[in-house]
Amino acid sequence: MAKITEVCALSGSTTTAVSQDQDMPQWASAEGGGSEAESPDQMMLYYEDETSQYFDNKPDIADKIEQAGDFYDSGSGSDEQVARRVCRPRRAAAGSSSSAASSGGPAGPGRRRRCGISARERNLRRLESNERERMRMHSLNRAFEDLRRVIPHVKKDNRSLSKIETLTLAKNYVKALTNAICTMRGEVPRYQFNSDDENVEPVFVLNRDQEQNNNVPSDQDREDSSPGSRSCL
DNA sequence: TAGGCCATCTGGTCCT
DNA sequence: AGGACCAGATGGCCTA
Numbered sequence: 498m499a500k501i502t503e504v505c506a507l508s509g510s511t512t513t514a515v516s517q518d519q520d521m522p523q524w525a526s527a528e529g530g531g532s533e534a535e536s537p538d539q540m541m542l543y544y545e546d547e548t549s550q551y552f553d554n555k556p557d558i559a560d561k562i563e564q565a566g567d568f569y570d571s572g573s574g575s576d577e578q579v580a581r582r583v584c585r586p587r588r589a590a591a592g593s594s595s596s597a598a599s600s601g602g603p604a605g606p607g608r609r610r611r612c613g614i615s616a617r618e619r620n621l622r623r624l625e626s627n628e629r630e631r632m633r634m635h636s637l638n639r640a641f642e643d644l645r646r647v648i649p650h651v652k653k654d655n656r657s658l659s660k661i662e663t664l665t666l667a668k669n670y671v672k673a674l675t676n677a678i679c680t681m682r683g684e685v686p687r688y689q690f691n692s693d694d695e696n697v698e699p700v701f702v703l704n705r706d707q708e709q710n711n712n713v714p715s716d717q718d719r720e721d722s723s724p725g726s727r728s729c730l
Numbered sequence: 731t732a733g734g735c736c737a738t739c740t741g742g743t744c745c746t
Numbered sequence: 747a748g749g750a751c752c753a754g755a756t757g758g759c760c761t762a
Contacts, residue, residue, distance in 0.1 A: 627738075
């Protein structure tokens with residue numbers, strides 16, 4: 498369990514901290530692999546073009562759509578697809594709204610059915626939804642990346658913080674800063690750190706050089722740092 | 731090889 | 747009606 502040794506610079510001037518490691522995070526360059534080689538921007542361009550051009554450039558997807566067409570039309574498809582769509586339990590309606598209750602089961606009146614559009618049109622909309630979802634997740638990941646940059650921490654095994662680590666660390670960092678403010682005001686610290694704070698890396702206090710490396714300002718940061726736009730704790 | 735983490739796809743639900 | 751949000755499913759990659 499980590500112990501905050503010192504947290505300064507609450508006014509934004511200098512963050513002084515004691516680091517246990519000399520490794521400096523390089524979050525900006527830590528781009529995870531595993532994604533499609535196709536860039537989102539490029540895919541957006543595809544969507545702005547004619548649909549046929551998109552499929553010309555994505556023959557694999559076109560093949561998938563050809564195979565899926567029968568499924569979307571008649572409810573049949575590959576065994577795997579059917580298994581996933583039929584067997585996957587759906588979560589209960591969030592908030593249990595009346596609209597959800599009145600929508601009935603899967604075949605009830607609440608189920609949205611796109612009548613009058615072709616299978617190809619449905620597939621195209623599915624692809625567009627996929628693209629939007631991908632963009633949404635990318636923006637979420639950018640937010641995680643920004644969050645990692647502003648949290649003082651020590652790189653573990655030369656790898657980036659996972660999402661859960663980032664959130665947990667951020668939570669404890671906020672707690673630590675809040676306690677620091679309380680202490681400076683002569684008040685009782687509001688939060689206590691104990692063994693329940695699982696998966697908690699210490700909020701390492703970095704020295705000034707390390708902090709600067711940790712917080713390489715992004716373009717957005719530079720925009721935000723304009724006079725009057727930065728608020729302090 | 732198991733387990734963790736992640737990106738992506740997918741369809742239901744909510745919101746505008 | 748359509749986009750945003752959400753969570754389950756799946757497969758890939760990496761590490762112990």
